[in-house]
Amino acid sequence: MRRLLGYGAVLALSSVVWAGSASALNWVTVADPPNDEFGSAYRIYGMSYALDQGKLYYSIRTVFPESGHMGADSYAYTLIDPGDLWIRAGGNVYGLAFTTHANVVQQAYPGAWPTVTKGNLYSNAVFADGTLEQYEEWMSWRGITPTPSDGNLYDGQNSYPTLIRNYSQEISGQSGVQWVTVNGLPWTYEITGYMETSALGLDWGEAFDLFWAMECGNDGAMISGTMPIPEPATMLLIGAGIAALGLSRRRRATR
Template sequence: MLAAFLVCLSGASALSINNSELQGLSWSFTSDPSNDAASSSGTSYETFGMGSAIKNGFLYVVVQTNFPEAGGVGSDSYTSVTHFSPGDLYVNVGGSFQNGGGSIYGLATTTHANVVQQAYSGNWSTFQSGKLYQNAVFATGTFEQYQLAHPNYKPDDGDGNNRVNSYPTLLRGGNQVAGDISGVLYRAASNSNWAYEIIYKISLGALGLTGGSKDPLTQLFWVMECGNDGVEHFVKSGTDPVVPEPTTLALMVAGIGALAAKRRRA
């Protein structure tokens, strides 16, 4: 595996994601069908699944894919040869991109230095890799004929099967969350079924969440810029595995021990 890297950003604390902290997580996963990527480039545009876990006030998200951090070269509705970037993480607290509603956030995977500029009208903004943006606006996939190849593809993109690729791919606009501490790690995977894992780490407080049962349903979605193969996952209120902080765990153990001792004396 690649060594974890440190995301250093101006105006915010630096956040590292290291392999040791990931080893203690209990993940809830949603798998994505294999061999469903609409591409003539083999399996390089394939996604395999997405998972989430909660620990110490942070939401961790993992995307399993063959799509490299450097992006890929292919064709779309705009040009025969172009460069595609990895997508950004779409987060909707209390709604979904298919049905609307909710509070929309985006966590930038890259700075968008290599996006398909000609595919988008108006001004295009750059973003800070590893940072969280609220009131997020997303561009959609540039491979507009995707549903012609996969009319029954799941998850549905919510546009009524109108043959237009409506998956949220890249952040187009939004405001950086003040005081946010988040990060992203793109690493080689040890699993032979997929080549890479993209790890995101987001403060629950920045999303207005606590990790408890009263949190609204939160939709997570990821797809590369062209929109060839996406994966969707929901963080279910109070059901994702929650790993308590070490101090909390120690207090719990001490409390159980004291209760057991009291019962023995009774």
């Protein structure tokens, strides 16, 4: 996959309640332009993330339903499914399955697709690309560069990572993926869930990227962040706790 460019502008840090959680989270949000897709049925309005107690929460604002949408890509008129969540964490690529891959467009990628479990994480993930190959070129005819861009408007290939094609390890224990219906807002759904930062191998100060698009790649959104480094006072408390634990063990050993 080419380097994705033009991540968008961070709008705000806000404290909101994540769907299905009783705790308030501080969300970072990146808006996605509402005019960089063909057909309003594929529109993505933005992505958010929040970090709390070893969990990386995500929220995707879209009108695209969990059940998919009948539409045309560069190969056929068919049912277009939601894509999987692409994650780059500490330099490694992971995929979080948003579907079971029961229905996928295989014209561009013939052969057996891997079995995945919705909500599970997959390490060393290799992704299929979007199947609306002329997406960026057609957008350029409108004078629009998609956000994010895959880096080449005119090559006739859609390089958005969409569905997990291969992986080395399945990692369970993440939250379920939820399509939460919202009312009174431009978007219809917020796709929400979380991943354990330990499962992603994320350490303090390490960067991560999240990207999502539907199977055809007729819109995409990306957000980036960094694992916060604990304040010095917190580090002192951690150090004191480790020292106290070691002293307690030594005392028990000498009894």
